[in-house]
Amino acid sequence: MISGRLTALAVAVMALIGGAAMAVEWQVVRQQNREYVTFANLAEFYQFPEYSHANRTISLRSDRRGIRAQAGTSDIYINGVRFFTLFPLGMQGNESLISTMDVGKLIEPVLRPSRIPNAQKVETVVLDPGHGGTDHGTANRWGTEKAFALDVALTAREQLLRAGYKVEMTRTDDTGLSLEERAEFANRFTNAVFLSIHFNAGTGGAGVESYALAPEGVPSSAGGEHHGAAADAEPNAGNLQDGLNVALTAAVHASVLSRVSTFDRGVRHARFKVLRNIQIPGVLLEGGFLNDPPEGQRIATAQYRQQLATALALGVQNYDAAVNYRSNNTGFAIVRANLAPHAQSILEPLQAHAAEPLAPQKPSISISAGE
Numbered sequence: 001m002i003s004g005r006l007t008a009l010a011v012a013v014m015a016l017i018g019g020a021a022m023a024v025e026w027q028v029v030r031q032q033n034r035e036y037v038t039f040a041n042l043a044e045f046y047q048f049p050e051y052s053h054a055n056r057t058i059s060l061r062s063d064r065r066g067i068r069a070q071a072g073t074s075d076i077y078i079n080g081v082r083f084f085t086l087f088p089l090g091m092q093g094n095e096s097l098i099s100t101m102d103v104g105k106l107i108e109p110v111l112r113p114s115r116i117p118n119a120q121k122v123e124t125v126v127l128d129p130g131h132g133g134t135d136h137g138t139a140n141r142w143g144t145e146k147a148f149a150l151d152v153a154l155t156a157r158e159q160l161l162r163a164g165y166k167v168e169m170t171r172t173d174d175t176g177l178s179l180e181e182r183a184e185f186a187n188r189f190t191n192a193v194f195l196s197i198h199f200n201a202g203t204g205g206a207g208v209e210s211y212a213l214a215p216e217g218v219p220s221s222a223g224g225e226h227h228g229a230a231a232d233a234e235p236n237a238g239n240l241q242d243g244l245n246v247a248l249t250a251a252v253h254a255s256v257l258s259r260v261s262t263f264d265r266g267v268r269h270a271r272f273k274v275l276r277n278i279q280i281p282g283v284l285l286e287g288g289f290l291n292d293p294p295e296g297q298r299i300a301t302a303q304y305r306q307q308l309a310t311a312l313a314l315g316v317q318n319y320d321a322a323v324n325y326r327s328n329n330t331g332f333a334i335v336r337a338n339l340a341p342h343a344q345s346i347l348e349p350l351q352a353h354a355a356e357p358l359a360p361q362k363p364s365i366s367i368s369a370g371e
């Protein structure tokens with residue numbers, strides 16, 4: 001049964017997070033065949049000096065970072081960016097719980113991207129403008145999704161080339177391609193990332209949402225559009241890099257939100273065909289709702305699409321820097337500030353973008369044996 005496999009996976013996930021230098025122990029709570037930890041335990045492990053849980057609002061803070069969540073929901077904000085948790089938050093007495101899967105596959109890669117295994121320096125960016133040919137995608141009175149997506153991709157290509165990346169595109173004109181063909185194309189490249197660009201449609205919606213491939217056993221949190229989504233519990237080729245998928249998606253999503261003023265519909269998880277079988281880290285961006293009158297009109301402006309393209313290019317660069325960050329400290333003893341374990345969050349660039357300057361680091365120093 002699925003529950004048994006999940007439990008085994010959760011244990012493996014916790015083993016993954018537990019670093020040799022970590023003194024804090026996880027106290028795993030089991031509920032309904034799923035494993036959880038308390039937010040207090042999370043705060044301790046990631047060295048957030050402030051933790052509070054009042055009126056259903058959970059808050060973890062340090063001078064540079066923050067996690068905020070609402071008890072009983074699937075919404076969590078990390079450094080101000082919205083994520084859907086893989087499983088709903090749990091409760092034990094007055095304490096809120098977060099699943100160990102969420103800790104291992106969401107919190108960990110976002111807070112400590114430089115520790116994700118198998119990260120590679122990005123050389124090539126594969127851009128995938130959604131739809132094309134007879135498949136127009138969604139549309140409004142000003143244009144079609146396929147045309148807007150292509151325009152964003154072409155502009156992002158220029159900026160990425162200028163930043164020194166190679167860029168490959170699944171289509172550079174109004175050509176139709178299947179979702180399988182797009183994935184096959186992406187798989188020709190190594191040291192690469194994949195960005196699929198779409199616009200949304202749906203009732204009562206506006207804002208931007210970004211998708212990473214759902215980890216094995218995790219339900220989809222797809223919103224409006226559906227791109228061959230499957231609810232299967234089978235592992236997919238793309239699941240080999242769950243951590244990198246989330247890191248890329250978070251970096252791109254944060255970059256978009258810091259440059260485009262719109263609703264944050266969150267980093268989500270789905271099994272879109274185009275993400276399932278790619279062997280490089282991938283993200284699918286829904287850059288706004290064409291059928292929402294004000295947003296649809298904005299998407300039709302060259303300025304909005306330029307901002308999106310810039311955000312995509314910078315998101316890739318932020319991801320590249322964060323997952324490949326290496327400390328200068330080598331040798332058998334590492335002198336580290338007490339904030340060091342998450343000093344290079346994937347969302348750092350969003351924080352740096354804020355008006356308030358970051359507080360200078362003046363924490364106490366501890367010495368630990370090399371990892």
Ligand SMILES: [Zn+2]
Binds near residue numbers: 131137145198199
């Ligand atoms: Zn689409």
